[in-house]
Amino acid sequence: MALHMAVEVVRDSSHSLTSQIQEFIKREIAQGILHPGTRLPSSRRLADDLDVSRSVVVEAYGQLVAEGYLEALQGAGTRVVRHLGGEQPVVPALLEEPGRGGPREGAAHPVRWDLRPSGGNLPAFPRREWLGCYQRVLHRAGPAEHDYPSLAGEADLRLELARCLGRLRGVRTSPAQLMVVAGFAQTLGLMCAVLPVIGIDALAVEDPGHPGQRQFVRESGLRAVPVPVDAEGIDVAALAASGARAVLVTPGHQFPTGVTLSARRREALARWARDVDGWIIEDDYDGGLWYEHGPRPLALQRTDPERVVYAGTASKSLAPGLRLGWLAAPAPMLDLLLRARARQDLGTETLTQLAFAELLRTGLFDRHLRRLNSLGRSRREALEEAVRRHLPGAAVLGRGAGLHAYLQLPRGTDEAALVARAGRRRVLVRGAAPFHAGPGRSAPALVVGHAHLPRTGVAEAVRELAAAARR
Ligand SMILES: Cc1ncc(COP(=O)(O)O)c(C=O)c1O
Structure with a gap:
């Protein structure tokens, strides 16, 4: 591997070239500019780059190895030592979010279940x-694909997305009305x-x-105006009373309760938007x-694109x-969004977009979704079964969809205490409280992420929760 390194040396200095290289590398290590484990160029390469004799570099490296700054790897060059002076490498701890309770990853006891x-x-x-898709698009890519991307996204991807969104979610759109985003x-x-612009x-x-x-x-x-959600989704009467003219909703699978917006509420929501000359963001x-x-249920967007x-x-x-x-x-809004985007970035990375377009075009994405849905269905059944068995009085609410479930706990359960006790059993779970804007809510609950659990893991994790609930 031909590596290079920027080293400052002064030729007419009273210090020898060897000691200058040595001191420079030491300083860079001390200041954290050369990181632990960094591979350095071979002595021959560095000597060539600095236009000095190779023995100068060999001597400098040798001294630094002797002093414990560098290590020589058998047949693989030289690198900065990984642990200087007994210092431990820094392992970033998982940031705890408010209301999360429980042990941190990287703590003495590893997490058993992260829900x-x-x-x-x-x-x-x-x-x-x-x-496979990425390799194919990289193979085909010419200069245009390595140039700045189109702000709205690659035409190929917008075409495939328009087809796929129409087919899978009933979205009424066209490639010209789509933007690819991060x-x-x-x-x-x-x-x-x-929104403020309008x-x-x-x-x-x-x-x-x-x-x-x-x-x-x-x-x-902006002012974030909380509007209550019930078993039919967002309360449109309360939304109308709030005076807001724009709303962010998750109608397909409300986050976090899991309910879907009822047909009646869909109509009411579309009517509300017309009445107030407002906007709906469908997440x-x-x-x-x-x-x-x-x-x-198909996308809400189709009711009023x-x-x-x-x-x-x-x-x-x-x-x-x-x-x-x-x-x-729609076109006028897309235009405003594109203008806003031009002030944020210069578009989405092209090859990733094209790889995704290829995944869609070849039907591999549909096949992947079928697999995810079969895994998800199995996990959801396991969750419902485990809750019935181990957590009597609790219930999994909402629709069987997505990667989380809303677990309503028996009335009177101290949600925060349960979250903390589960944490002590090395089970990380979130109570519903942080998802609520205010304190006035009815029942204690947990928001359970089950995306990455094997079916057996779901049952075991619920057993642990039940044990935490009993104490
Ligand atoms: C409600 C909701 N919307 C959107 C997202 C996805 O956001 P992004 O696409 O920025 O990753 C998440 C992910 O957790 C989510 O919970």
């Missing part, structure tokens, strides 16, 4: 298929930038809802994941690390 809702079903990521987070960011300074959010999104809306300078975050018999900005993401179906999402918006 916090986050991320996708990462063990099921279709590695082979993704690699996950739902970017859609929300763009909407928060655009005279809207408040965004209604579901209560309970995603605490991070609520905070994001507030920090964007269809787990759109392809449905475990019940019979079809999943002129007033709904539909948003999807690959975070639940593939992986959040891809930072890949999409939005469908």
Whole structure:
């Protein structure tokens, strides 16, 4: 491996070249510029780059090895030692979120079950298929694919998305009305930038809802107006009474309660948007994941594509690390969103977009969804069964969909104490409290993420929760 390194030496100095190289490397290590474990160039390469004799570098490296700064690897060059002076490597602890309780990852006792809702079903990521698609698009890529991307997204992907969203979610859109974004987070960011431009300074959010999104809306300078959710989804009468003219909803599988917006409420919501000349942001975050018999309710967007900005993401179906999402918006809104985006970034990475387009085009994405749904159905059944057996009085609410479930606890359960006791048993779980905007809610509950658990793991994790509940 031909490595290079920037080393400053002064030729007419009173210090020898060897000692200058030595001191320079020591300083860079001390200042954390050369990191533990960094491979250094061979003495021959560095000597060539610095235009000095090789013996100068050999001597400098040798001295640094003797002093414990560098280590010589058998047949594999030289590197900065991994642990200097007995220092331990820094293992970043998993940040605890408010209301999370329980031990941290990296603590003395490893976590047994992590039931916090986050991320996708990462063990099921279709590695082979993704690699195949990526390789094909990389092989075909010419200069255009390595140039700056189109701000709206690659035409191939927008075409495949329009087809797939129409087919799977009943979204009424066309490639020209779609934008490829960095996950739902970017859609929300763009909407928060655009709403004030059209005279809207408040965004209604579901209560309970995603605490991070609520905070994001507030920090964007908009008022986040919590609107209650019941068994039919968002309470549209309460929304109308709030005076807000824009709302963020999860109608397909409400986050976190898991209910779907009833047909009656869908109509009422579309009517509300027309009446107030307002906007609906539809966060269809787990759109392809449905475990019940019979079809999943189609996207709300189809009821009024002129007033709904539909948003999807690959975070639940593939992986959040891809930072890949999409939005469908009517032309005037899309134009505003594109302008806002031009101030944020210069588009989404091209090859990832094209690989995803290939996954869609070849039917591999549908096959992957079928697999995810079969795994998800099995986990959901295991969860319901384990709750019936081990947690009498508790109930799994909401629809069989997505990667989390809302577990209503028996009345009188101290939710926070249960979360803390589960933590002491090395089971990380989130109570429902942090998802609520205010204190006035009815029943204690847990929001259980089950994406990455094997079927047997679900039962065991619930048994642990039950043991924590008994104490
Ligand atoms: C309600 C909700 N919306 C959207 C997302 C996905 O966001 P992103 O696409 O930015 O990863 C999540 C992920 O956890 C979520 O819980």
